[in-house]
Amino acid sequence: MQAEYRERRQQLMSKIGNGTAIFRSAPIAEHAYRQDSDFFYLTGFHEPQAVAVLAPHHPEHQFVLFVQPKDREKEVWSGYVCGVDAAKAVYGADEAYPIAELNEKLPQYLEKADRLYYHLGSDRAFNETILRHYQSLLQTYPKRGTGPIAIEDAKTVLSSMRLVKSQSELELLRQAVAIATDAHNHARKFAAPGRYEYEIQAEIEHIFRRRGAAGPAYSSIVASGVNACVLHYIENNRQMQDGELLLIDAGCDYGHYNSDITRTFPVGGKFTPEQKTLYEIVLEAQKQAIAQVKPGNTFKSVHDTAVRVLTEGLVELGILKGEVDKIIEEEKYKPYYMHRTSHWLGLDVHDVGVYQHGDDNPKILQPGQVLTVEPGLYIVPDTKLAEDQPETDPRWIGIGIRIEDDVLVTPNGHEVLTAGVPKAVDEIER
Secondary structure, X not given: OHHXXXXXXXXXXXXXXXXXXXXXXXXOXXXXXXXXXXXXXXXXXXXXXXXXXXXXXXXXXXXXXXXXXXXXXXXXXXXXXXXXXXXXXXXXXXEEEEHHHHHHHHHHHXXXXXXXXXXXXXXXXXXXXXXXXXXXXXXXXXXXXXXXXXXXXXXXXXXXXXXOOOHHHHHHHHHHHHHHHHHHHHHXXXXXXXXXXXXXXXXXXXXXXXXXXOEEXXXXXXXXXXXXXXXXXXXXXXXXXXXXXXXXXXXXXXOOEEOOEEEEEEOOOOOOHHHHHHHHHHHHHHHHHHHXXXXXXXXXXXXXXXXXXXXXXXXXXXXXXXXXXXXXXXXXXXXOOOOOOOOEOOOOOOOOOOOEOOOOOEOEOOOOOEEEEOOEEEOOOOOOOOOOOOOOOOOOOOOEEEOEEEEEEEOOEEEEOOOOOOOOHHHHOO
């Protein structure tokens, strides 16, 4: 992978020209450490308290790392660190320094740059450090005639690179998907009336770790009955009952890449007629939305297709009333479908990358992008409806359904990476 990290740095440096880019590692946290995705994407470096500098204009040091130095006493308590020497030998830095020398050494990599690329993140103290160096160089600019005279968010340059996945990235994504696929298929067989949601969660996350994943990509959602109508339900503490649906939204982190899968199925093995009717509407919406995933189509077309199929289905059932086009235009479907259909997927579950450039210029899909397709219907109790819409028939209330797959844009269309998790009615009923 080091060759690929180097290629990414070179690609970014070609984009920033005579600028200097600075990236900060993720801060130390009480929970298990996970590296900042941009930092990892460019370096493969896993440790906190590190800074990467890319200075394509520097005659010798175009890639510089500032890292924690080796300290035997600290390592006994907190674990081994790479150290300065290995930062060069293992991670390919042209030069490496102890992190304590950042303020002393950084100016030499900024003073010849015409622009500074840095993302002002949540680390206020480090933001102030970078801004202080920038302001100092601005003050001395008249004497030297060189130095950055503007700051640009590094994410605006890097996000477009991260949006299109390389073959090595896709291999890691496929492994994350394979692990989550096994977990979902096991959960569907394990679920039964009388079990608790947290038992299902435990089975899923046990498979994640046993198969080599770092753990869940996000807080696992195991939502039975009316809990499935809560989009981000994570309490997972209810006892499941026969005749209910179980919605599981769970994925894992493997090698920093994430899967994201949702399935909804009957706890007792058989759909009720109402559950089956709504489920088939959601499934049809997802199938037609996935069909829109191909090069040249817009990201927006995936959502628009899902919305139309869902709305048509709700009108046919009498849950919504009126002309489909007008309902969509006035967003009167939103009490039952309140979220978007897709997001980018990769190093982050909601991965970087714009969805549109302005109101009338949606992002065009291209090969190598990975996105989720996850329509749903949620017949929430006490839903606030538009004045011209009918009260919801009680037989639908409390049903929540979402079906989510991870989809790769290919040169000729798409590939459903998560196809190994069944979703057809006859495949999931028992």
